[in-house]
Amino acid sequence: MIENIMSTFSENIDSLIHSGDSDLKKAESGIQLSVKTLTKLQKHVDKNDFEDPQSEIDFFRNIKPLPMSYHIYFSQVRHCEIKLPKIGISNKVRFLEKEMKKINQFFSENNSFVSYMEQGHTYLDHMFFSRHGKRDFSFNPNIFYYQYPEFSTSHDLLWSQVQALYRYIHYIREKLERIEPGSSSNFRERKPNLLIWSGTKTNLVEMIYSFYFNGDINHGTVDLKTLFAAFEDFFNIKIDNFYKTYGEIKSRKDPRTKYLHSLAAIMDAKMREDDKK
Structure with missing residues (x-):
């Protein structure tokens, strides 16, 4: 209920x-x-x-x-x-x-x-x-x-x-x-902003949506606009029309979550490299 x-x-x-x-x-x-x-x-x-x-x-x-x-x-x-x-x-x-x-x-x-x-x-x-x-x-x-x-x-x-x-x-x-x-x-800012997003805005949108869908922020109670506003402030970036960007991500051929896949691959490769040391 x-x-x-x-x-x-x-x-x-x-x-x-x-x-x-x-x-x-x-x-x-x-x-x-x-x-x-x-x-x-x-x-x-x-x-x-x-x-x-x-x-x-x-x-x-x-x-x-x-x-x-x-x-x-x-x-x-x-x-x-x-x-x-x-x-x-x-x-x-x-x-x-x-x-x-x-x-x-x-x-x-x-x-x-x-x-x-x-x-x-x-x-x-x-x-x-x-x-x-x-x-x-x-x-x-x-x-x-x-x-x-x-x-x-x-x-x-x-x-x-x-x-x-x-x-x-x-x-x-x-x-x-x-x-x-x-x-x-x-x-x-209450303090100087030292972090700047240097990747593509599309990649950032893909990541933020993954947090939103997984309910990782505020136990899943935060709305999309507030979540995007927080990332804009944190990374000193303006994300325009993220709904449209999400639609473009959805229209990709597999894998649609290219950025998340690449992050996972890079992380896994790094850990495998560390294991060999």
């Missing part, structure tokens, strides 16, 4: 994000879709609960935060679209710069938790993602709709906010770039 709910949500979100609607229209539709999905999940939990403590932790760490993070993200986008000054490039840029400062402050205040999650730690999960764990809710967003004991833990909303703000950063960068080309580069 949960798998069907999440599969439908992921498909609808992906379709919405890549629709031709305005950002405000996407935000309003995204909020409705997220709320609808959260309501379905809540009803399922109320009716069935969890088989064991680990399945409860998995739900509040890896499942609920996906629609909840989109709920928060689209609420942020809607707020930005409504509040963004209508006239003056400098006014718009200043507004978006303030939004970035708020994001930086949030990550600074929650640095320990963000580090715990991004390093893949699990030793505090029984406190963070169980309804029997900590009850002093450390985070209190402007979205109270789902914050009550039977459907919340102390940190699932905080984790949702972290994921939402990563998406919101990408949204603001794109907004800045459209308003004043080049201005978004001021906010690209």
